[in-house]
Amino acid sequence: MHVIELARPDTKAFQRVVRPDPAAPGDRQVLVRMRAASLNFIDVAVVRGHYPAASYPNIPVADGAGEVVEVGAGVTHLKAGDRVAIHPKAIWVGGRPTRERAHIMRGVTVPGSLTEYQLVDAATAVRAPDHLTWAEIAALPITFTTGWSSLKMADINAGATIVVLGTGGASLSTLQLAKAQGARVIVTSSSDDKIERAKALGADAGVNYRTTPDWHERVLDLTDGVGADLVFEAAGTDTFPRSIKSVRQGGTVFTIGFRTGGVAELDLMAVIVNGLRIIGTNTGSADDLREAVRAVASTGLRPVIAQTYGLDQIEAAYEAFAKGEAFGKTVFDIAW
Structure with a gap:
């Protein structure tokens, strides 16, 4: 062969x-x-x-x-x-x-x-x-298993707010799955065009991190100061500190990526005082993929x-x- x-x-x-x-x-x-x-x-x-x-x-x-x-x-x-x-x-x-x-x-x-x-x-x-x-x-396999796992582990249901970083495959699959569950989705990107394309997929709002470097403040504005229930952290070193600042009390930072580096500064006081959950993942099991595929089949997602x-x-x-x-x-x- x-x-x-x-x-x-x-x-x-x-x-x-x-x-x-x-x-x-x-x-x-x-x-x-x-x-x-x-x-x-x-x-x-x-x-x-x-x-x-x-x-x-x-x-x-x-x-x-x-x-x-x-x-x-x-x-x-x-x-x-x-x-x-x-x-x-x-x-x-x-x-x-x-x-x-x-x-x-x-x-x-x-x-x-x-x-x-x-x-x-x-x-x-x-x-x-x-x-x-x-x-x-x-x-x-990887992107939809990961996106599905993030929503499941963070207990995301209709009405929850999530932030997805970037417009790569994992972030977009998470966006699609979250919208299918009735969640509100905020997407970050360095491109206004990509933000508009993400909105066409269902994103409710977008933040251009190139023109708005302190994008976590915009997330707080969009959530009336509460913060997101889940931040889908797909970048690594450059974004992790702001992801911590973007999440609500008791919320979840689900970290999957290291595109900008694998070492990040962590504000332990923010984690402790706000009761944050930081979850790392190396995708999930075949059964997790099977669940995600059922969601794709039932909703017609592509x-x-x-x-x-x-x-x-x-x-x-x-x-x-x-x-x-x-x-x-x-x-x-x-x-x-």
């Missing part, structure tokens, strides 16, 4: 190689022909050598989607021909995270999605909603796709994604 291999942590180290076809699926396994994959910041960290657990050489990209071509014994919820999103945590089916469950990740420690076929645990393959394209299915690349454009796709300027997800069409 054809695969894309990352030989070492270097954007020039992608190569197309041929590997043996996978074996027939064993007990509770499925064989999937891959059709699409989508980039997340962890994929950039791997290719830059900034993710300590990553192994090389490896098949890159955590998130992917494909068509089931064969099922093993004991698989009853899937059949040949089903379209599936493949959860990136290869053994984290459900329950709380453990060191092992969180560590084993496609495209990082085990082979990822840029391959002709993948043999996976059937419990980590989630049947996709019929209304989605291959690109949209590939955009589901992930936002920024751009689709072919397998002959891998370096360009990574470089464009790393700039952080895309509105939505960057996707690969897996066609050999």
Whole structure:
């Protein structure tokens, strides 16, 4: 079978190689022909050598989607021909995270999605909603699992206010899921055009952090001085202190990103006095993805796709994604 291999942590180290076809699926396994994959910041960290657990050489990209071509014994919820999103945590089916469950990740420690076929645990393959394209299915796993987990952990219901930082895939999926639950959403961006596009997706208000550097004060204004129930913290060092200042008494800062750095100053008095919850996440389980996909199916949501690349454009796709300027997800069409 054809695969894309990352030989070492270097954007020039992608190569197309041929590997043996996978074996027939064993007990509770499925064989999937891959059709699409989508980039997340962890994929950039791997290719830059900034993710300590990553192994090389490896098949890159955590998130992917494909068509089931064969099922093993004991698989009853899937059949040949089903379209599936493949959860990136290869053994984290459900329950709380453990060191092992969180560590084993496609495209990082085990082979990822840029391959002709993948043999996976059937419990980590989630049947996709019929209304989605291959690109949209590939955009589901990390971003929608993460967005769904943030809303669930912060107890977000109708009438709550959340702030999402930026307009990348995770932030937009959280926006969409929050609006489907009746929440009010404030989005931050350095672009007025992107704020307007986010409003077209349902955002109730936006703050341009380039023209309003103290954007947390605008959040407080928009919430009558109360603050947000949840801040979806997707950036890291540059934004974390203001995220703390944006959240209400007893509110939640849900931190997922390190695009601007992984070390942040923390005002402990603000955390203690205001009873804040700071939750870090490394996505969630396959069961969490399954819940998010049910929400997508029932509401008709469609992930936002920024751009689709072919397998002959891998370096360009990574470089464009790393700039952080895309509105939505960057996707690969897996066609050999």
